[in-house]
Amino acid sequence: MKSYTQSHKTLKAQLFSPILKNRQQSKNSLSPVPLKSLKSVKRSQSIPRNSLGTLSMKEKNLSQILPQPKKLNSLDTWKLANGINLRTKVFIVQGSYPELKKSLLDKGWIENKDPTSSNFDLLWVRTGKFPNNLMDSQVINHFPNNVEISAKWNLCENLRKLKPLFGIDPNTFFPRCFRIFGKEVNDLEDHFKVIKAASVLKQFISNNTGCYEKVATAIVVCRRWLNCSNSVSLRAGSVPFITGSEWKIISSTSLLDIQVEFKKHFAGRSVALPNEIKSKSIQVLEDIEKHDPQFHMNGMKDIWIVKPGRKSRGRDIALFDNLEAIKKYTQNPQKWIVQKYIENPMLIDRKKFDIRQWVLVTNTDPLVVWIYNSCYLRFTVENYDISNIDNLFMHLTNNSISKNSKKFKVSNIEGCMWHVREFKDYLISNFSEDIWSTKLFPQIKNIVHWSLRSVGSLGRKNSFEVLGYDFMIDTNFNVWLIEVNSSPAMDYSTPVTTELVKEVLHDIVKVILGPEPETGGFQRLETSLQKISKK
Known part of the structure; x- marks a missing residue:
């Protein structure tokens, strides 16, 4: 028994004394130990062998009894070389995220200040470009x-x-959103034209404007739309959904051209009589309202917003109410999308706004999603005017756009932002109801859930993603998804973001480093959510 104990102690000393010696160095010191010392650590980790290089029977018994040393990977080797305990976690944060760093340091982590290093347990980067050769851990x-x-x-x-x-x-x-790509260009054209036809009927009923020939043609086109079951592609094969003659009648501003084209196109065909044109228009619009969840959002101007498919911060965005202008603007090879503009946005103090909502995804197979209970509103600098689609300060809420306006610093809304608590107070004060809790936030959670379900697995277990969802609200308190941003801005650009960004970065660390019951302002999103309906 005595000989076994002595052998056991001797072997433990051979195995672990170099490692224990290195660990005596300061944990936070990143000065490397000599390479010769590191090599000796590696040699000492193998069980002693006899002269033939094989284990003796006694050594075999010892190797079965004693715990085997952990096989070192490149990160472990780096930690040992820098005097860091193997159990201590190391992080790299690229960019300026002081609160994130502070939270990790407070939890005993050590920062590797080399942003290009591959030695880390946790890497936080701004760019969405995925690094090569990541270890599973x-x-x-x-x-x-x-x-x-x-x-x-x-x-x-x-x-x-x-x-x-x-x-x-x-x-x-x-x-509605279409990519400038293949047959989707045709789908965009068809929807642009049919929504234009519906807007002709809306203007006729609302303002009593529009000649008989244009309104009658719009009724024919909209009835055809109601009979179409496909909500994305309206045409059958290569045949346009709206004929050239019909579009000329609907889009023309010349009364003479309209009348000539109408007579030619509808010769010998039955259309609505002048004395029934109004009642038929009303009936068709009521049917469209039941058929199309975007009926009210479409408005009466047929405005569409054009965005580069892989750019952010409002770059190259433009608004159009003319189909040919859209085609001309999107001729260059960027990945363009064209989306229906929300023409009935909710306004506060005559200004448009959107909502930036943080979402944390910690797994996509199965889906695990966390939504933050605080968010903020971003307002346009200038008052909303739908008749002026060239002034982007009236239509875009991006801080990167707004700050370039001469009116930004004198806006009556400080920093053009509100904390969600201000919005809640506004809703209760003006509508005598907590609309945020009862109508708006439930819709936001539903949309987040279904949007993530649509993409399926995003790959890799030891990953997480902070997303910035942008939403808009219309005059009927319907919530619309605008876009989703990876690596959303975490700048202290305004008093509102200064407060919220610090909170959310601390709480992200609480969730990803769990398990712990305290997750800060994040709540886990339920997976059994309802279908979305619009009023």
Whole structure:
């Protein structure tokens, strides 16, 4: 027994004394130990062998009894070389995220200040570009396939999967969106024209404007739309949904041209009589309202917003109410998307706004989603005017756009932002109801859930993603998804973001480093959510 104990102690000393010696160095010191010393650590980790290089029977028995040393990977080797306990976690944060760093340091983590190093347990980067040669144990703040949710081009395509897979109509929460690509250009043209026809009827009923020939043609086109079961592609094969003659009548501003084309196109065909044109227009509009969840959002101007499919911060965005102008603007090879503009936005103090909502995804197979209980509103600098589509300061809420306006610093809304608590107070004060809790936030949670379900697995287990969802609210308190941003801005650009960004970065650390019951302002999103309907 005595000889075994002595052998045991001797072997433990051979195995672990170099490691214990290195660990006596300061944990936070990143000065490397000599390479010779590191090599001796590696040699000492093997069980002693006899002269033939094989284990003796006694040594075999010892190797079965004693715990085997952990096989070192490149990160372990780096930690030992820098005098860091193997159990201590190391992080790299690229960019300026002081609160994130502070939270990790407070939890006993050590920062590797080399942003290009591959030695880390956790990597936080701004760019969505995924690094190569990650070990399975290393955690990063992006999924390999995050563009499936964060790129406008991909999101437009993926949301269409909801209806065949889950029976969820994306038109109930995502304004119609088309990519300038292949047959989708034809789909865009057809929808632009049919919504224009509906706007002719709306203007006729609302303002009593529009000649008989144009209104009668719009009734014919809209009835055809009501009989179409496909919400994405209206045409059968290559035949346009609206004929050239019909479009000339609907889009022309010349009364003479309209009348000549109408007489030629409808010669010998039955159309609505002049004395029944109003009642038929009303009936068709009522049917469209039941048929199309975007009926009110479409408005009467047929305005569409054009965005580069993989750019952010409002770059190259433009508004159009003319189909030929859209085609001309999107001729260059960028991945353009064209989306229906929300023409009935809710306004506060005559200004448009959107809502930036943080979402944390910690797994996509199965889906695990956390939504933050605080968010903020971003307002346009200038008052909303739908008749002026060239002034983007009236229409875009991006801080990167607004700050370039001469009116930004004198806006009556400080920093053009509100904390959600101010919005809640506004709603209760003006509508005598907590509309945020009863109507708006439940819709937001539903949309987040279904949008992530549409993209499926984003790949890799030891990844997480912080997403910035942008929503708009219309005059009927319907919530619309605008876009989803990977690596959303975490700048202290205004008093509102200074407060919220600090909170959310601390709380992200609480969730990803769990398990712990305290998750700060994040709540886990339920997976059994309802279909979305619009009023």
